[in-house]
Amino acid sequence: MHAERLTDAVAHHAEGPCWWPGWDGLRWVDMLAGDVLALSSDGTITRTHVGDVAAMIRPRAGGGAVIAVERGLAFADEDWRVDPLRPMWSTDSVRMNEGGVAPDGSLYVGSMAYDHTEGAASLYRVGADLTAATALASVTISNGIDWSPDGKLAYYDDTPTGRITAFDWSPAEGLSHGRVFAEVDGHPDGLTVDAEGGVWTALFGGSRVERRSPDGTLDAVIEVGARQVTACTFGGEDLDELYITTSRERLADGEDPAAGSLFVARPGVRGKAVTPFGG
Numbered sequence: 001m002h003a004e005r006l007t008d009a010v011a012h013h014a015e016g017p018c019w020w021p022g023w024d025g026l027r028w029v030d031m032l033a034g035d036v037l038a039l040s041s042d043g044t045i046t047r048t049h050v051g052d053v054a055a056m057i058r059p060r061a062g063g064g065a066v067i068a069v070e071r072g073l074a075f076a077d078e079d080w081r082v083d084p085l086r087p088m089w090s091t092d093s094v095r096m097n098e099g100g101v102a103p104d105g106s107l108y109v110g111s112m113a114y115d116h117t118e119g120a121a122s123l124y125r126v127g128a129d130l131t132a133a134t135a136l137a138s139v140t141i142s143n144g145i146d147w148s149p150d151g152k153l154a155y156y157d158d159t160p161t162g163r164i165t166a167f168d169w170s171p172a173e174g175l176s177h178g179r180v181f182a183e184v185d186g187h188p189d190g191l192t193v194d195a196e197g198g199v200w201t202a203l204f205g206g207s208r209v210e211r212r213s214p215d216g217t218l219d220a221v222i223e224v225g226a227r228q229v230t231a232c233t234f235g236g237e238d239l240d241e242l243y244i245t246t247s248r249e250r251l252a253d254g255e256d257p258a259a260g261s262l263f264v265a266r267p268g269v270r271g272k273a274v275t276p277f278g279g
Helices: none
Strands: 014-020 025-030 035-039 045-049 056-059 065-069 072-076 082-084 094-101 107-113 121-126 132-139 142-147 153-158 163-170 174-183 187-193 199-204 208-212 218-223 229-235 241-246 262-265
Touching (some): 014 056, 014 229, 025 056, 107 132, 107 142, 132 174, 142 199, 153 174, 199 241, 208 229
Parallel strands (some): 142 187, 187 229
Antiparallel strands (some): 014 025, 025 035, 035 045, 065 072, 094 107, 121 132, 153 163, 187 199, 199 208, 208 218, 229 241
16 A cells, blocks of 8 residues: 655644544644644644644543643643643653553553653553553663554554564553564554554654554554654544654655655555543
């Protein structure tokens, strides 16, 4: 399959796409610009600056959105007034990166060092009361995370490992019994799970998104017209469109001209509805 280029190169480092009906469509981030981008149903793109970094965005159960900013979280209301919460750490060498919301409404969000120092990052679990706990320590580039349709498994990418890790998951225990779900030929970045339990993974530097069946078998590939593919999510009214973000980070002017564009594919399966953050 081949993805269709949907926009011009509108972002430097696009990440974290999320479809939510209450937003009139898709939102994603231009991470290092600190901006949230929105694609409305009429094709209009708007851009809102929220901080030095905007690493991911998800809806909140009570309305508005939660956004991972450089060293913690921020809330945005329906009018895009942004309220940063207390930073989760003080060092300026580590920033937030990707994340997702578990079936119980808790937020899992990870970090990475600006210089990619091995083991300097963590994956955090933030509850509805905004209490944060470390879910995984000593990771390097904490990236995509999503859950199986029955909520019993979580799939996670720490990019430099070159693998997708599967965990058992429950509201009481969180992540447990981690094991290799699949070895990846390349750098696994963001991921999403479809309604059939297939795991779709963006390959940074690989110009593609790959699907693996619930047993880990590679069974579909979507070619993308930009090398640095960062993340993917299902959207559209029927959740049958796969939106794919790409990056221009560290590329020279004129190199890979479609990098930074948003792409879309229609792979013949549907996604799961996003769970809003309970906090």
